[in-house]
Amino acid sequence: MNPRRKKRLAVILSILLGISVTVGLMLYALSQNMDLFYTPTELVDGKPNGTKPEIGQRLRIGGMVVAGSVKRDPESLRVSFSLRDVGPEVTVVYNGILPDLFREGQGIVAQGILKNSTTVEAFEVLAKHDEEYMPPEIAEAMQKNHQPLEYSEKQLKGSY
Known part of the structure; x- marks a missing residue:
């Protein structure tokens, strides 16, 4: 795998990880405020x-x-x-x-x-x-x- 592809893969994985953490935190906050x-x-x-x-x-x-x-x-x-x-x-x-x-x-x-x-x-x-x-x-x-x-x-x- 060439360095350019490795860099793109790292960027894509970090974006997916960031979105996953954000969605997880939002769901946790919503469950805490549910009456x-x-x-x-x-x-x-x-x-x-x-x-x-x-x-x-x-x-x-x-x-x-x-x-x-x-x-x-x-x-x-x-x-x-x-x-x-x-x-x-x-x-x-x-x-x-x-x-x-x-x-x-x-x-x-x-x-x-x-x-x-x-x-x-x-x-x-x-x-x-x-x-x-x-x-x-x-x-x-x-x-x-x-x-x-x-x-x-x-x-x-x-x-x-």
Whole structure:
């Protein structure tokens, strides 16, 4: 092999190695920043495919704030509240100012870190902005987990 071909081969191999390292680092960075969405039921019982989040994992959780569950620390901005969809409750602990639209019975999405099997320490809490809107993930999970009750006009009249 002549020196000119060796030089070209070395340049091509170094370019391929550089591209491979760059792609590898990008994939590693993306996997570290991925937040998976869970409902309270999926967090406790696991997703339908059997996967459960690990303690210390970053995740997003969405559900309805349980009435009477909001507890505020009088000396700091620390707030804890329970979330529920149709199954078990999950406790969310947040240190910061909650959105103006946050209230009991409200649908929210919290981003945070799983501290134990039923507790999430949130670093961000988002509340829905009107009565009709529900985050798509929550709406889909609630549709899967329960069927709306349909009453006939006769049944409604008989209940009064």
